[in-house]
Amino acid sequence: MDPEVPVLSVVDLGVIRAVDVEGRQVRVTITPTYTGCPAMDMIAMQIRMALLGAGYEPTIKTILSPAWTTDWMTEKGKQQLKAYGIAPPVGKSIDAAYLEDLVVPCPQCQSTHTVLVSQFGSTACKALFKCEECKEPFDYFKCH
Amino acid sequence: MATAKNEIDFLLHLADNALIIGHRNSEWCGHGPILEQDIAITNIALDYIGQARNLYQHAAELINQHADKIELTQTGKDISLPVTEDSLAYLRDVVEFKNLLITEIPNGDWAQTTLRLFLLSQFQLELFTQLLKHEDAQVAAIAEKSIKEISYHVKWSQDWVLRLGDGTEESKRRMQQAIDAIWAYTGEMFIQPEYATATCLNYAAIQTAWNQKVTAIFEEAGLLIPAKTFVQKGGATGMHTEHLGYILAEMQYLQRAYPNSEW
Secondary structure (H helix, E strand, C coil), X not given: CXXXXXXXXXXXXXXXXXXXXXXXXXXXXXXXXXXXCCHHHHHHHHHHHHHXXXXXXXXXXXCCXXXXXXXXXXXXXXXXXXXXXXXXCXXXXXXXXXXXXXXXXXXXXXXXXXEEEECCCCCCCEEEEEECCCCXXXXXXXXX | CHHHHHHHHHHHHHHHHHHHHHHHHHCCCCCCCXXXXXXXXXXXXXXXXXXXXXXXXXXXXXXXXXXXXXXXXXXXXXXCCCCCHHHHHHCCCHHXXXXXXXXXXXXXXXXXXXXXXXXXXXXXXXXXXXXXXXXXXXXXXXXXXXXXXXXXXXXXXXXXXXXXXXXXXXXXXXXXXXXXXXXXXXXXXXXXXXXXXXXXXXXXXXXXXXXXXXXXXXXXXXXXCCCCCCCCCCHHHCCXXXXXXXHHHHHHHHHHHCCCCCC
């Protein structure tokens, strides 16, 4: 589970890039969402603990390339985010225009009448939006 | 091992830029004009510290690999092998830091802080885009990751330059004052350091692209570029303003006072 978004598994988040199993040896390759994300060390430790608990000998490797994008988040993951009250990423990454005219539906009332309050939210991976219909502020998981 | 030494110095240059600008931005934590902007600049600081970590880790790896063939640092007296990201950040002194002067000058007001970030992140965006073609795959990977974050920094800081420049009389005065104060530090970004020998680098092209973008935003905001000024330089070779000493004194205090302490 993502320690900051405790409804999302790290597989659905898309940070697990590979798992190689050879007998009891397990090699897990992970990639950070953001370079400064403090949750990464914790995620790596939790994977380690889970595998040790299950009787495996884990090694965790971190890679930076190809860089993580929200395109790797699974459809299930996006639905879970929404149910949790965080608007999932809209559209594809690497599209420079997405920063300009982005329409994010409110995860509470589904209205598309929303405004960006700040590109930076409660964690490195989120932006802050406000719904003009139900007046609720909400987090948006940045498309990246 | 001229090549390895150059790459290590270049990595330290990039890492020091990221660490020092990250530290400067983090000084706003708890002091931002409103909560959302306080969170924004703190997030940006965090991105930079993350980038600094990646760059220091890779530099440390190369230093340890080539330790027998290269002079570690100019003084190097406090660092023992194997070096780590932490020893590179916490145990080098002012003359060993290679960050650009623009990263270490004080924050000033909100206009100066956002302007500095705009000028610097626009430069970094161009530089890191060239580094995508670096022959060392790990450097290219760090660049690829960093570009995604820097794009947000450019967008955010550019919005502030426009908002204040094209805002009230007072906000415009503040932004123009910030430009006049910082401009002398921008020239250093385009002086190719001697150790920046990677073939993918073209500083003249960076400067051209940077000039175009900065001029366009200033024009839109009704801001003026100062007439030709003296270029303040030296940071990339270890000659710093007095400000860096104070930053390091604060940042390195704990490791200097209580070596190897952890918490």
